[in-house]
Amino acid sequence: MLNQSLRAPTVAKAPVDPSRSPADQFFATTGHAGLIASEFTYKKEEEIYGEDEPSEYVYQVVSGAVRSYKLLSDGRRQIGAFYLPGDVFGLESGPTHRLTAEAIVDTTVRLLKRRSLEQAAATDVHVARSLWSMTAGELRHAEDHMLLLGRKNAMERVANFLLEMDRRLAVAGMMALPMCRRDIGDYLGLTLETVSRALSQLQSQGILGFSGARQIELRNRQQLRNLDA
C-alpha cells in the first residue's frame, strides 16, 4: 500500500500555513538543510503505512486528516493520535512504523525521505534537534493521553477531546470534525454510543451546538474545561 501510494510523487509547490509551533517549523528547518519534499494525496480510508512496515518517509499533513492506531487481534482498536493540517507524522527513530496510519478523508501530505533526514541530522545539529523535538512532542501527547485513558471518566474524555479539537482546528468558533463517532470512541477508549450520549448531553446543557453531527460550535469553553478534570 505504501509502495503503491508513493509512485511518482510530484514536487511540492503549495506552502503549508506558516504559523504554529515545533511541528510546523519542522519541514521549514529541513528546507534549510537542502532537503526536497514531495506531495502526495491519499483517498479517504486509504492506508498511508502499516504497523511494522519499514519507515521510509516522514509526512506532514497539508490538507485532510489522518488517524494513527494499533489493533488487537480481535479487532479492538486504539487510535493514538489524529494528525491535522500542519502536523508531522510517521517519524521514527527505529526502522519501522509502530502504528498504522490512514487517511480519514481525502488527504494531501508533503513527504520527505527518512534517509535524507538522517543524513541531514548527521551534519546539521538543528535538524537533529528538530527530530528529537518532534518525537518529544508526540511523547508529551501520549503521556497526557495515558492519563485520560487510565483515569478519566467518559464526560471528562469527551470534554478533553472537544477542547483539543477546538484548539487544533477551530475556524471562526466552529469546528468541522473530519472523523466519525467510532474514531472518536477509539481515540478516547470509549464506544461510539458513549461518545454520542456525552455530546448530546453537552448540547442539552447548551455547552455546544451542532449544525450537522460533525459541525460543532463550542458555546462555553470554560464549562468544558471544568468538565475535563
Add this chain to the structure above:
Amino acid sequence: MLNQSLRAPTVAKAPVDPSRSPADQFFATTGHAGLIASEFTYKKEEEIYGEDEPSEYVYQVVSGAVRSYKLLSDGRRQIGAFYLPGDVFGLESGPTHRLTAEAIVDTTVRLLKRRSLEQAAATDVHVARSLWSMTAGELRHAEDHMLLLGRKNAMERVANFLLEMDRRLAVAGMMALPMCRRDIGDYLGLTLETVSRALSQLQSQGILGFSGARQIELRNRQQLRNLDA
C-alpha cells in the same frame, strides 16, 4: 525537593550492569563524550523531581525502582512508567519535567547535567542520536500502554504487566516486585482490589506462584501471553 536532593552529589564509582539495549548504552555513549556522571541515593517514597519543575538532570537507575506519574486535581493518579536498574529517566527535550518521579524503594541513581548533555549533543552526533533514541523508546512504551489502557480488560492488563516485569526484572525465574498493589493499579488504570483479584485468580489456575505478595514466580508464560490479548 530536587534541590535538596542534589546537594553535593558524589562522583560516580559503581558501573551499572553493561548489558541491555539503547537505554543502557546511553550513559556509556555520553561517557565517550567526556561527560561526568554523579551518583545519588533517594529514600523510599522520596520525590526525585516534580511535574513542571525545570529539567536539570537526566537519571539512570543503579539500584532500586522509580515511578513516574501524573495526578488529577482530585488525586487520581496515572503512572506512566516504572524505571528499574539500568533504565534512564527524566530526559526532556523541553525545559520542564512533564511527570513527577519518586523512588518506590531506596534508590540509587547516576545523574548527568542536562546542560552538559545538550552541549555534547551539539557537537557529537552520536550523543544527539542517543537522546532521540531514548525519547523514541519512551514513546514506543507509551503507545503500547495507550492500547492497554484504552482497550484491554483487567486480566489482559495484569497479564501484560507480569510479562513486562518478568522480562525486566526476573532473576532465576522469580521476580521481586518493588511496587505495591496500588502502584500496579495506577499503572494499569485499575483499582488495587482488581489487581489483587486478578493475581489471585492466576494463582488458583497455577499460572503463577507467590512467596509473599511481591515475590512472584511465573509458572506458565505462554498461558499468560494468551491472556494478554
Add this chain to the structure above:
DNA sequence: CGACGGATTGATCGTGCTCAAATCATGTGG
C-alpha cells in the same frame, strides 16, 4: 509480641458496554 500498613476477599453498586431500533444525513441514479 504487638502494631501497622499492605493484601485479600466479600457484597453491592454504578458507569459504560452491548444489543437493538429509530432517525438523520449524504450522495447516487432515475
Add this chain to the structure above:
DNA sequence: CCACATGATTTGAGCACGATCAATCCGTCG
C-alpha cells in the same frame, strides 16, 4: 430534482465488568 439507498448518528433497555465500601488476613518491623 426527487426518491431512495446507505452509512452515520442518536436513543433506548438491560447487562456486566470493574469500582466502591467494608471486613478480615497477613507479613514486616519496631
